[in-house]
Amino acid sequence: MTPKICVKNLSKHFTAGVSTVQTLDNVNLRVNDGEFVTLVGPSGCGKSTLFNIIVGLLPPDEGLLLIDGEQQPHDHLLGQVAFMPQRDMLLPWRTVLDNAILAAEIDGVARATARQRAMDSLDRFGLGGFESHYPSQLSGGMRQRVALMRTFMFDREIMLLDEPFGALDALTRALMQRWLLEVWEGEKRTVLFITHDIDEAIYLGDRVLVMSARPGHIKLDKEVALARPRAPDIITRPEFVELKRELLATIEDESLKAFAAMNRSVSDKEAGGR
Ligand SMILES: Nc1ncnc2c1ncn2[C@@H]1O[C@H](COP(=O)(O)OP(=O)(O)OP(=O)(O)O)[C@@H](O)[C@H]1O
Ligand SMILES: [Mg+2]
Structure with a gap:
């Protein structure tokens, strides 16, 4: 089956003053038609940057983006995908x-x-x-x-949502998750959804992708083998808990790497300042 979205070997860096930040390094992912894929990863690993590239707001340094099997030049992308930015x-x-x-x-x-x-x-x-x-x-x-x-x-057939429920209280968030699944099950749009909440990632997703610490790439790609429609209490099921354990272990690893890199850059700056 031709994937709805296919990202191949995508890389991106930013330059600010004298410093360069390699944000994405060789990102590869596929999202099938009508699939709901969730994306988690440490803060600053490049999730929003990846979305900005897919919707055409930013050009990649390297790599290809295909929609319905057709390669998309950067300047053809704007307007092809419905996008909810993080802010x-x-x-x-x-x-x-x-x-x-x-x-x-x-x-x-x-x-x-x-x-x-x-x-x-x-x-x-x-x-x-x-x-x-x-x-x-x-x-x-x-x-x-x-x-x-x-x-x-x-x-649009493709919808990219960057932490859409990030500012909601827990109760409203749970209601919005259920509402979103109901709407999505009726419309079957292809969705790529960023969240920091692992329960949300599993509850909503057909697959969960875990991004590595920066420079970001896809570290883990796990199918969520839970039938739909999903009742809210599915989060207590052993299959759910087992998958959560595995995802958390990877995210924890990557977050520790991100934290260590942050500390290294602070101490480098301090050493440079002396
Ligand atoms: N326009 C830009 N100019 C310079 N650096 C940028 C720019 N956009 C993003 N970055 C840098 O790229 C890195 C990744 O940022 P991004 O916003 O993609 O992370 P994220 O994974 O979405 O984080 P969060 O989970 O906190 O939203 C950060 O180090 C950020 O400072
Ligand atoms: Mg972000």
Whole structure:
């Protein structure tokens, strides 16, 4: 089967002043059509950078990106994929409704049509009655739901979500996870989803990818062999717990490497300063 997304040997570095940070090194991954793949890894390992490259916001140094088997030059990518960035990027001068329709509007949907579609979706996103509020009048969780709604309204087969539930309290987060699975099971879009929460990664994913410490590459690729639909108490099942143990061991290893590298760079700077 031709994968929906295929990333081959992708690398990326950043230069700031005199220092160079190799952020991604030889990333390879595939996501099949209709698959829900979650991505976890230590903070700073390059997860958001990888997403920015896949959606066309950043060029890679090296490597290939294929969608439906077709190689995509960097400057053809923008607009092909629905994307929710890690920061919600709401426009402060637009209401909830007008923020929610932004991507659809840019995509050429008439404003009145987009507004009607958004009004019909407000309740599903827990935003009913807040259509005329401005972002500054919302809680962090509500802002994130507006950003999520905007991403859903951008009608694309592939959706990249960068920690969409990061700012939600535990109860709302659990409700949003269940809601997302229900919507996804109805639509079968291809999803790549970044999270720091291992339970969330397993509960939502068909597969979980673990990224290494920087420079990031895919360290572990584990299938989640749990039938759908998944009840919330699935997290107590032995298969779930066993998979969690294995993922945690790898993430812990990589996080320790990331921490050691951070300490090394601090002590190098201190030594340089003496
Ligand atoms: N535009 C940029 N210019 C310079 N360095 C950058 C830029 N974007 C990212 N980096 C660096 O690349 C590395 C990876 O950043 P990235 O945001 O991709 O990590 P992440 O895995 O998403 O982390 P987190 O889990 O904290 O969100 C960091 O060291 C960061 O400072
Ligand atoms: Mg990030």
